[in-house]
Amino acid sequence: MVDEATLKALEEKVTELRRLVEQDGLALDDELALLERRLEELRREYFAKLSDWDRVKLARDPRRPTGIELVEQVFDDFYELRGDRLLRDDPALRGGLAKLSGKPLVVLFHQKGKTLEEQKRYRFGMAGPAGYRKAVRLMELAGRLRLPLVSLVDTPGAYPGVEAESHNIAGTIAQCLQTMLGLPVPTVAVIVGEGGSGGAVAIACADRVLMLEYAIYSVISPEGAAAILWKDQKAAPKAAEALGLSAPKLKDLGIIDEVLPEPLGGAHSDPQATAATVRTALERHLSELSSLPLDKLLSLRYKRYRHAGSYRELEGRP
Amino acid sequence: MPIWKDEKKSKREYVEVTPSRAEDLWLRCQSCGELVFRKKLAQNSYICPHCGAYFFLSAQERIASLVDEGSARDVTAPLVANDPLGFVDRKPYPERVKEAQRETGLLDAVAVVEAEIGGHPVVLAVMDFRFIGGSMGSVVGEQLCLAMERAIESRSPFVLVAASGGARVQEGVLSLLQMPKTVLVRRKLAEAGVPYIAVFTYPTTGGVLASIASLADITLAERGTRIGFAGPRVIEQTTKEKLPPDFQTEGFALAHGMVDQVVPREALRDELARILAILDGGRDGG
Numbered sequence: 001m002v003d004e005a006t007l008k009a010l011e012e013k014v015t016e017l018r019r020l021v022e023q024d025g026l027a028l029d030d031e032l033a034l035l036e037r038r039l040e041e042l043r044r045e046y047f048a049k050l051s052d053w054d055r056v057k058l059a060r061d062p063r064r065p066t067g068i069e070l071v072e073q074v075f076d077d078f079y080e081l082r083g084d085r086l087l088r089d090d091p092a093l094r095g096g097l098a099k100l101s102g103k104p105l106v107v108l109f110h111q112k113g114k115t116l117e118e119q120k121r122y123r124f125g126m127a128g129p130a131g132y133r134k135a136v137r138l139m140e141l142a143g144r145l146r147l148p149l150v151s152l153v154d155t156p157g158a159y160p161g162v163e164a165e166s167h168n169i170a171g172t173i174a175q176c177l178q179t180m181l182g183l184p185v186p187t188v189a190v191i192v193g194e195g196g197s198g199g200a201v202a203i204a205c206a207d208r209v210l211m212l213e214y215a216i217y218s219v220i221s222p223e224g225a226a227a228i229l230w231k232d233q234k235a236a237p238k239a240a241e242a243l244g245l246s247a248p249k250l251k252d253l254g255i256i257d258e259v260l261p262e263p264l265g266g267a268h269s270d271p272q273a274t275a276a277t278v279r280t281a282l283e284r285h286l287s288e289l290s291s292l293p294l295d296k297l298l299s300l301r302y303k304r305y306r307h308a309g310s311y312r313e314l315e316g317r318p
Numbered sequence: 319m320p321i322w323k324d325e326k327k328s329k330r331e332y333v334e335v336t337p338s339r340a341e342d343l344w345l346r347c348q349s350c351g352e353l354v355f356r357k358k359l360a361q362n363s364y365i366c367p368h369c370g371a372y373f374f375l376s377a378q379e380r381i382a383s384l385v386d387e388g389s390a391r392d393v394t395a396p397l398v399a400n401d402p403l404g405f406v407d408r409k410p411y412p413e414r415v416k417e418a419q420r421e422t423g424l425l426d427a428v429a430v431v432e433a434e435i436g437g438h439p440v441v442l443a444v445m446d447f448r449f450i451g452g453s454m455g456s457v458v459g460e461q462l463c464l465a466m467e468r469a470i471e472s473r474s475p476f477v478l479v480a481a482s483g484g485a486r487v488q489e490g491v492l493s494l495l496q497m498p499k500t501v502l503v504r505r506k507l508a509e510a511g512v513p514y515i516a517v518f519t520y521p522t523t524g525g526v527l528a529s530i531a532s533l534a535d536i537t538l539a540e541r542g543t544r545i546g547f548a549g550p551r552v553i554e555q556t557t558k559e560k561l562p563p564d565f566q567t568e569g570f571a572l573a574h575g576m577v578d579q580v581v582p583r584e585a586l587r588d589e590l591a592r593i594l595a596i597l598d599g600g601r602d603g604g
């Protein structure tokens with residue numbers, strides 16, 4: 001059986017060899033071709049029987065394209081808007097104006113980092129109240145200017161901290177939900193990495209919710225569930241399985257609308273192809289939604305969220 | 319359920335009680351160790367007559383402590399949780415639900431009544447922390463929506479007494495979706511101009527605080543409550559921050575502008591009646 005470490009080691013070898021061939025012009029083409037074939041075999045084997053815990057690790061892989069990398073490849077003319085107009089700019093939740101097939105829109109996205117330094121700067125994609133206030137601000141802007149809203153979700157969750165609590169992180173997330181649900185424009189969310197609980201749903205309560213194939217969307221981190229329900233940190237892989245956090249599972253449950261296929265090896269093995277997939281899907285969903293009259297758009301949104309859930313009538317009760 | 323174990327730092331007025339069963343005539347106060355006669359406790363708003371500690375209230379006890387006697391009509395919809403994920407941790411989710419139902423006499427973590435408070439009709443939804451930590455899954459979300467729709471229909475104020483550890487893990491993302499769901503209907507309530515009063519009781523946290531609970535017109539916090547998005551342990555582990563001694567207390571929430579008033583339990587009914595009277599001023603002339 002192929003494990004993650006073997007795969008990663010080979011991926012690194014291939015990358016290094018490619019660099020040597022391309023940059024230093026070394027005549028290692030045969031070796032490279034051989035290793036690439038081997039890598040593809042390994043990837044096929046590994047991705048054919050992916051556990052949910054493997055998916056969690058893939059979704060969190062720092063090599064995955066981050067928010068800004070996707071935004072720059074998916075949209076044209078991204079123009080960043082900053083600040084919550086109260087205290088500061090939160091780098092973990094970004095947004096601005098952009099164009100897609102020539103049409104303007106507002107985009108919101110979580111930002112993670114690739115290097116440790118970047119990860120610290122973006123607080124691992126965990127936004128605080130300032131980030132979600134900025135999100136409310138940009139949502140309102142989209143509503144006023146009648147621009148569709150697209151969000152790219154990639155966060156372990158909202159930032160947990162004394163300052164976040166002092167500045168009412170919970171109330172700010174509630175305001176995001178309230179604002180986004182009332183927007184008189186089409187909204188599409190794409191979960192591109194981690195969709196971690198309240199910090200994710202705050203900008204994901206859209207008319208259409210799409211997910212990259214190896215992204216995850218969960219009410220709690222598997223580690224959190226393991227600690228609370230299993231009382232055992234080591235139960236995280238088991239918790240991941242139980243939580244139903246994979247894209248195919250969420251599609252089966254009717255929670256998301258579409259799974260966007262990733263290239264073999266995951267989004268990071270071909271970021272351009274991944275961005276192209278996201279772009280094509282966004283164009284399709286936005287054009288469908290834009291063709292609806294406003295009252296129809298809003299009534300579909302109302303139905304979607306009003307009927308979310310799974311319960312049954314109790315039989316034989318007076 | 320031990321709720322104070324990790325809270326030694328700050329003295330609280332709530333006390334830990336084993337889930338009280340209706341047949342227990344005497345309850346032991348975990349704060350002072352005295353045995354208290356249940357009937358006497360009920361007359362005293364479930365505040366220990368010996369030391370003043372707050373006993374943990376069930377939804378039924380809370381309702382009785384707030385509404386005009388004999389005015390409550392149970393309108394909780396007959397809904398029970400499904401098990402959409404086939405969730406099994408240390409025990410299967412359906413088993414947990416059944417146990418909680420037996421323990422609490424409720425179908426899920428919320429009870430809804432039509433009642434009067436100080437003569438003012440309200441739709442009152444009360445969450446019960448004993449039922450899987452007052453967690454919001456599909457049933458709680460639906461009950462809150464139905465309650466708000468009932469309030470719109472009858473044009474009576476909606477009162478939510480929140481007590482929740484957050485979203486119900488066992489229903490996965492479906493629980494998370496109860497956040498937008500309840501917020502959506504809260505928007506309808508606002509459009510209809512029907513008042514919404516929230517009362518934060520121990521504890522009001524996580525996904526419930528980050529959705530329906532935070533969006534009231536008027537927000538009261540019962541003394542002794544814990545109010546916060548993330549748990550103190552998560553914060554300490556993630557950020558290595560030292561937490562201030564009053565962190566996530568009702569005083570902290572008041573000081574940071576998250577609630578309108580902090581109210582001692584025995585004054586809660588009168589406080590609600592007073593607000594309802596002001597809002598209802600046009601109708602009954604005070």
Ligand SMILES: [Zn+2]
Pocket residue numbers: 347348349350351352366367368369370371
């Ligand atoms: Zn006592």
